[in-house]
Amino acid sequence: MTWDTRDGLLFGIYPGSVTGDDTGGLARGAPDDPARVEEALDRLQGERERPFLVRAYTAFEDSTRLGAAHRTETPADAARYARGGRRLDLVAQYRSASGDVDGYCAFLCELVEQYGAVTDTLQVAEEPNVTGNPTLDGYWPRVAEAIVRGVPVVRARARELGHTHLRVGFNTTALFGPGASFVSDLAALGGERFRADVDYVGLDFFPDVFRPVAGPELAPAVEGLLRHHRDAVLTPAGLGAVPLHITEHGWPTGPDRSPARQAAVVETVVETVATQARALRLSGYTHFALRDADSARPGLFHRFGLTTDDYTPKPAFETLRGLVERFGAR
Numbered sequence: 001m002t003w004d005t006r007d008g009l010l011f012g013i014y015p016g017s018v019t020g021d022d023t024g025g026l027a028r029g030a031p032d033d034p035a036r037v038e039e040a041l042d043r044l045q046g047e048r049e050r051p052f053l054v055r056a057y058t059a060f061e062d063s064t065r066l067g068a069a070h071r072t073e074t075p076a077d078a079a080r081y082a083r084g085g086r087r088l089d090l091v092a093q094y095r096s097a098s099g100d101v102d103g104y105c106a107f108l109c110e111l112v113e114q115y116g117a118v119t120d121t122l123q124v125a126e127e128p129n130v131t132g133n134p135t136l137d138g139y140w141p142r143v144a145e146a147i148v149r150g151v152p153v154v155r156a157r158a159r160e161l162g163h164t165h166l167r168v169g170f171n172t173t174a175l176f177g178p179g180a181s182f183v184s185d186l187a188a189l190g191g192e193r194f195r196a197d198v199d200y201v202g203l204d205f206f207p208d209v210f211r212p213v214a215g216p217e218l219a220p221a222v223e224g225l226l227r228h229h230r231d232a233v234l235t236p237a238g239l240g241a242v243p244l245h246i247t248e249h250g251w252p253t254g255p256d257r258s259p260a261r262q263a264a265v266v267e268t269v270v271e272t273v274a275t276q277a278r279a280l281r282l283s284g285y286t287h288f289a290l291r292d293a294d295s296a297r298p299g300l301f302h303r304f305g306l307t308t309d310d311y312t313p314k315p316a317f318e319t320l321r322g323l324v325e326r327f328g329a330r
Helices: 034-045 101-118 143-160 177-197 215-237 259-275 315-327
Strands: 010-014 052-061 086-095 119-124 167-173 200-204 244-249 282-288
Touching: 010 034, 010 315, 034 052, 034 315, 052 101, 052 282, 086 101, 086 143, 101 119, 101 143, 119 143, 143 167, 143 177, 167 177, 167 244, 177 215, 200 215, 215 244, 215 259, 259 282, 259 315
Parallel strands: 010 052, 010 282, 052 086, 086 119, 119 167, 167 200, 200 244, 244 282
Antiparallel strands: none
16 A cells, blocks of 8 residues: 555654663653543544554564564553554564564564554564664664565565555665665665565654754755655665655754744644655654653653643644644545
8 A cells, every 4th residue: 555645644643751762771751641642642633534643662572472462662552542543653673682583574463463453554673774772673683684574574464464554664764875775775685575565664864953953954954855865765776656754753852952943843844844745755744752751851862742741732732733734634
């Protein structure tokens, strides 16, 4: 299945409280409040039947027991939010120290069986091009093989079960220089079968977070990055016609990082994605994250939320809600 960009952007959000930081640790705050999450999702989604994704993470490790139900790590029990037009954007992380690709493929099949009916997008691995952080999949052995074998496995099992709505893909962070060949290398390893089975490629990107971008330069910088990924990353890999989905984007508040600036960044990035969607085949935008992990702490990874950790909205919450109304699918 492919998402038709004429239908509008497919919006989504990660609603959990736990995030990984850049040291391999976790930014963890108060537990999620499912009722407050549900309320916030309803407000962002707007129209009850509007297509809207709820991003959730689960992982395969050497200790994972196959043949049993697999819980989402964050948010917990994510399937509870998949109703009234909302569906899961399920991320199946690969964290096998032994390089157990066979086990991971079996895990993926079981995820399709368990969650396929309420899942629109199933992402095989998370940021596999990032090698130095154990919370991300590029750290673990045989991750490339896990992706090129895993994507066809998901596609085949979904077809067997009649889940024709389910799209399967993988993602990366922004790729430049020698790293720009990462997707081409995957495609070469997987061959024609892999390329044919990829429904979308995800992009996690955070402009102005780790490297400042002056306000007037943000929109052209975002457009340039998206065009670069279409022309210099996906097209040489034989995936030039495959939709590109923004799987994570956000901007944290904190010391010297104002809520007003967060709202302005969200507005600029989403408007740029929406205006370039047809030309660059951009299928959707998922925000990271709904709430802060811990609003009392100053670190970048604790305060990415559109709300504080008690679900008090920041200005960017209403900004995104309005953007969903303007550009979202109906």
